[in-house]
Amino acid sequence: MSSPALQSLVALSARIGRDLNLVQAGGGNTSLKENGTLWVKASGKWLARAAEEDMFLPVPMTDIASNMAASRESFAEYRTRSGTVLRPSVETTMHAVLPHRVVVHVHSVAAIAWSARSDGPESIRSPFDGLRWTWISYIHPGLSLARRIEEELPGKPDVLLLGNHGLVVAGQDCDMAERLLHDVERRLAMNAQPAPPADKQALERLTRRTQWSPAEDDEVHALATNIRSCKIAAGGTMYPDHCVYLGPASATVRAGESIDQAVERYMTRYNYRPSVLLVEGKGVITTKDLNRAGRELLLCLKRVVERIPPGVPPTYLEDWQVAKLMNWDAEKYRISIAQAQS
Numbered sequence: 001m002s003s004p005a006l007q008s009l010v011a012l013s014a015r016i017g018r019d020l021n022l023v024q025a026g027g028g029n030t031s032l033k034e035n036g037t038l039w040v041k042a043s044g045k046w047l048a049r050a051a052e053e054d055m056f057l058p059v060p061m062t063d064i065a066s067n068m069a070a071s072r073e074s075f076a077e078y079r080t081r082s083g084t085v086l087r088p089s090v091e092t093t094m095h096a097v098l099p100h101r102v103v104v105h106v107h108s109v110a111a112i113a114w115s116a117r118s119d120g121p122e123s124i125r126s127p128f129d130g131l132r133w134t135w136i137s138y139i140h141p142g143l144s145l146a147r148r149i150e151e152e153l154p155g156k157p158d159v160l161l162l163g164n165h166g167l168v169v170a171g172q173d174c175d176m177a178e179r180l181l182h183d184v185e186r187r188l189a190m191n192a193q194p195a196p197p198a199d200k201q202a203l204e205r206l207t208r209r210t211q212w213s214p215a216e217d218d219e220v221h222a223l224a225t226n227i228r229s230c231k232i233a234a235g236g237t238m239y240p241d242h243c244v245y246l247g248p249a250s251a252t253v254r255a256g257e258s259i260d261q262a263v264e265r266y267m268t269r270y271n272y273r274p275s276v277l278l279v280e281g282k283g284v285i286t287t288k289d290l291n292r293a294g295r296e297l298l299l300c301l302k303r304v305v306e307r308i309p310p311g312v313p314p315t316y317l318e319d320w321q322v323a324k325l326m327n328w329d330a331e332k333y334r335i336s337i338a339q340a341q342s
């Protein structure tokens with residue numbers, strides 16, 4: 001039997017999970033503190049399936065405290081209510097250090113766009129006026145992020161904008177956290193930059209007799225037809241889940257270049273085989289086997305980039321930060337679970 005509070009968390013998680021503007025693939029996580037236990041989403045599980053699939057793990061707060069005291073990054077496995085053994089979210093400690101009963105962490109496209117703006121820490125003051133909030137510059141998710149958040153606790157923030165990452169909102173119950181989430185989303189809403197339509201014929205010509213095809217979701221072509229968006233996407237990695245699911249930055253096909261030449265140019269730089277190519281001015285092509293997780297992260301990138309206003313340069317993760325994310329054991333575990341679901 002689960003408590004009414006846990007049932008509310010499951011329902012809230014499913015609502016959040018169904019909104020691609022809030023979470024994509026296995027990203028984002030939610031938690032509830034109840035009688036010394038942190039109920040937290042299992043690593044890699046898709047919030048979108050929270051209503052159908054038992055994905056919350058009871059982690060004793062004392063386990064989290066001893067992990068933190070010992071600077072242990074990885075967690076043991078725990079059993080869901082229905083008996084499945086899973087590892088808790090890589091962001092479990094972040095949930096634990098906040099004093100609120102309910103913590104919601106989303107990779108909202110609006111929040112990511114603000115979090116990757118070079119003027120973000122100053123410009124966000126006005127939309128966030130009246131909230132108790134704090135800006136946390138990018139720090140590797142997990143224990144170091146949790147420790148950094150602990151330093152901010154004297155200011156009693158309910159809203160954390162995580163630089164080059166996403167958003168955390170927290171409340172004393174699910175209703176409060178959900179209302180705050182939607183309030184913050186309204187405050188962060190930005191109009192998308194316009195983009196010319198895709199040149200489908202050019203994309204068909206380019207991909208004929210290859211393992212590539214024009215992107216399935218029509219919307220994403222804007223990433224390549226808007227030249228500024230294309231440059232921003234190719235310029236670097238803006239947030240963790242992009243490189244975790246799709247590799248660093250974005251690969252482009254320049255005018256006159258073949259797919260093979262473009263792939264080789266990207267691989268020389270990043271030592272990673274791309275599954276998405278932005279054909280400059282024409283549209284986006286993907287490998288035919290790009291899975292749902294990859295498609296969701298591609299949509300996310302398009303919606304993030306188009307929300308960065310003209311004249312505002314984006315900020316990117318450093319190469320070593322990207323390398324750390326892509327080689328991170330905890331992330332590999334999370335991706336293996338998330339891919340198995342997609």
Ligand SMILES: [Zn+2]
Pocket residue numbers: 028091105106107141165166
């Ligand atoms: Zn996150």
